[in-house]
Amino acid sequence: MRPRMTLALAAAALLAGGVAVAPTAYARLVGDDVVTGNGAADRVAVPQSTVTGPATLAAGPVAVDFDGEFFSWALLDRTSGGISGATNMTSTSSTESMIKIWFASDYLRGLGDQEPPEEMRQNVVTAIRDSNDDAANALYKAAGGAATIDRMISTCGLTDTHPGTVRGYLGWWSFTQMSPRDAVRLGDCVAGGRAAGPKWTGFVLDEMSKVRGSVADQQKRFGGGRWGIIDGLPPSITDRTRVSIKNGWTPLQYDGNWHVNCLAVTDKWSLAVMMRYPTEQGLTYGAKVCASVATQLVAAQPAATPTASPTPAGKL
16 A cells, blocks of 8 residues: 655756667556556646736646655746756656657657658657557667667756666666656757757657547557646647647556656746556546646746837937
């Protein structure tokens, strides 16, 4: 039995500063049964934002009555580079499908100005939009296998990320360990152009904005991933700016937990929520936790600083 943890996590500002390809775990399975989005989602109250008018996300307190083994989050201000988040935002969990945006970006950057074969272009699309495992495996292999993970760490300046160490899963990209602090750096790395390069960054972000399907749309090798942070954002954000997302989710037998991660990035911020909790609680539970964190961080968009008019010559 895992203890129930009531977490009130205040924002703490920080400064941002040839291996064989192993298949990923069935990202949507427990044993041979497809897992749907049922579970104890009603335990998570998603607050309603009271912000009216133009909004953004900003550092602030987050409180979630979380029933599970691990919960953390981080928010990166893409203007200042500052990172705020939970006190444990440097702790790690497995990335699961969240990392697929890196394989897509790394592969495309390696092409330079060349166009990918149509099959590989479609792999990028389905790995992101549908979280397709077979497409991600093809991108991982094309990007150099384990070398692409090392490249992600160095290119994006990740300090907490390392290959997974769970016995029986060594070399599986989905078991790469990453912290929420590094996850928001990954989001910033993709949105800022370092990951995919100038030709392909817009394409990757656009595909991330087109992620589709709900928690109920889960198959053996792909699944619906449009839930979580995106559900916690008000129309004053989603209607005014492109929100690019990539979630990761797997119910794992070795520890009996859902491993759920949510990542979203805009031109102003990058937000990540990561957690592990008992599989019987269902995927909807994790989706609502991510939404709750996002809603609690919604803040009014700062007013633009007026530009002073120049004083005409000869006048005071």
